[in-house]
Amino acid sequence: MARMKFLCDVERCIECHACVTACKNEHEVPWGVNRRRVIVMDDGQPGEKAISVACMHCSDAPCAAVCPVDCFYQTADGIVLHDKDLCIGCGYCFYACPFGAPQYPQQTAFGVRGKMDKCTFCAGGPEEPHSEAELTKYGTNRIAEGKLPLCAEMCATKALLAGDGDVIANIYRKRVMRRGGRPQSWGWQAAYGQNV
Amino acid sequence: MTFSDKTVAKRRWRAMLYSLLAIIALAMILPSLGYVAAWAQSGPMVIGYESRDSNPRADMWRDARQSVAGTTDQSGPYTTNVLINNSGEIWREIRSGREGVPSPLKRFGGWIMLLSLAAIAVFFAVFGRNKIEGGREGLTVPRWTMYERVLHWFVAITFIVLGITGLSLLFGRTVLIPVLGARGFAAYAQVAMTVHNFVGPAFGVALVLMIISWLGVNIPKRVDLEWLKTFGGYFGGGHAPSEKLNGGEKLWYWIGVVGLGLAVVITGFILDFPNFGQDRATMALAHVIHAGAAMFWIALFFGHAYMGTLGTEGALEGMTTGRVDTAWAKQHHNLWYAQLLEQGVKPMPAEPPRGGPPPSAKSVTGSST
């Protein structure tokens, strides 16, 4: 069984923000929500690194563990999805997530946040695939069409890899062997456990 | 070989030896000058080609793992520039546990509340109701003003509403989802959370007003220590003297209302108003204190509610009608009653029960109602 994962090759990411833009455009993401972000470490210093980060679809997802209404579920290939009809906008998943993936369209007085929104690995949600409800709540469902997440597929430098963990790890390993240096499977330990 | 020849040979030999020594010494000293020059420029060097403890790559990835913020262009009403936020993991383990590790918050909070209820049930079964000795006298004295009573009941009702809605959010997933179903509970939880978030600030304001208005009568005194030594006579052993509020009530005021109450209200404001820019770690910590203190407070509240209603005959009417029977006042708050009489407060006949004949003073005897 495939296990869907994201991997950002930090030696290749050039901080072009195309993944962010593509995601926002593809899914009509609400204003204020960034399903994918590009974070630059040591910005402006020698050896700065840009990293594209979104929901990592963790094995033992903290968001799912703390949700008071149990609105998260994981598909058989490891994609963590949530049901916006159940979500009450309490903010707990936002506290718990290591990657800052769950976000809310607003965050105002009296704890009014609206429904949580996060990366769906382009796999839609619990609605009927390609239905109007799915499109408006979760965005398009590329996985059901046999396509991978748009952010990774359109990455110009092929820095962002998405797909079955074994397949993308293989591609990444070949790259590292050719160019030398240390592999940096950023965030995998936090997302998929200690022995990755 | 002459003597001079011998001397010359010896001198040559010595010169050669010294030159060799000088060469060796210089060979060692000269490169060290470079070290000294470098040291003069940039401080003492660590032996090795590069300093080991500051590999910039390793430092950067360690920073990323340890919640050090980077730079990002994506903005939102929350922190967006942190790669890995570790406070969430700790919070998750405290609130929800992990596979094989039960949640300490739910476990201890739940047990404290259940044990409190069980202790009260055992106490009631063993000692029963604390009756007015010798029955009511039919005369009443004023105990709580209208303002105090309204404040008390506002705080009490909102406390119960907030308690039920708050506990629903913490325990609902294990207790209520099997009953209501995921969809039913989500609808319930949406209402519960909204009510909790909007009633909470009103409760906080009323609680602070209550703390201020009852500060004067709650100042601890030596009498209260004596009251606490005998547990107010609740376990037998006669009556302890008491002012308007006894030692136990003052303990409830200071630990429950002031201590736990303010902890719950302050952390509640941190959680309820995320628009002030507090970060996730602050809110997660506030949540643990909020839930923990609230459950401990609820456990104490069970005791307070029992004492005020079922546990002590004649106590509740002080908070409903504002007046208490003189017999109850003498029995439970003798010093306060003496003070009242000193101030010239005249005990008045109790209001007649609705629909019944007005009882004349002193006519209601032994049979407790």
Place this chain on the structure above:
Amino acid sequence: MTVKPISRLGAAFAFAVLLSACDMGVVVYEPGVYKGDPDPIASQQAAAERSDALADRAGSAFADR
């Protein structure tokens, strides 16, 4: 027959509950659209069906040509 204030209050509360259904946030479910619990067997089937296609896609999308 006299109406007690408490029952008036109850009726008003019940009406308020009914009125709250008019809120824009209330979800009305489309008939015929499955909205039950996620089905693990269906999920497994779907994942198995698409796994080969997605692996091929990853090979062609990310491998350096």
